[in-house]
Amino acid sequence: MTDHRARRGLVALQWILGLVIFMQAAxxxxxxxxxHAFAKTGLPNVxxxxxxxAEMAAAVVFLIPRTVVIGGWLLIVVLAGAVVLHLxxxxxxxxxxxxxxxxxxxxMSCKPHAAQG
Numbered sequence: 863m864t865d866h867r868a869r870r871g872l873v874a875l876q877w878i879l880g881l882v883i884f885m886q887a888a889x890x891x892x893x894x895x896x897x898h899a900f901a902k903t904g905l906p907n908v909x910x911x912x913x914x915x916a917e918m919a920a921a922v923v924f925l926i927p928r929t930v931v932i933g934g935w936l937l938i939v940v941l942a943g944a945v946v947l948h949l950x951x952x953x954x955x956x957x958x959x960x961x962x963x964x965x966x967x968x969x970m971s972c973k974p975h976a977a978q979g
Contacts (some may be wrong), residue, residue: 872962877971880925883937887917903951916940924966934970938963960973 889897891914900910917940924933941963945956 872969872972873966876930877925879962879965880921884918885920887914890914911914930973934966937966
């Protein structure tokens, strides 16, 4: 694969990942079903909103070429927090979160120039 094709593939991964995470976070923030499921954690509903908005903000920052590395680190922190929250409540379905984090890492690791501006 040529460097050009590899870069295009990483840009596609960046955009698909950022948009999917943003959309899922929006559903988490605004869906009554998500609110009901989150209520089972025993945490206040405001925590769900803060987590969702943090995830949406990180996804937007991740999509901006000059801030992809910063946004990537923010996403990894949010995703790691989500994994911990899931595991603490006995929810073992963290595979997608781990894949999102790995894909974020892959995009970030191939964009070292983005951090320099």
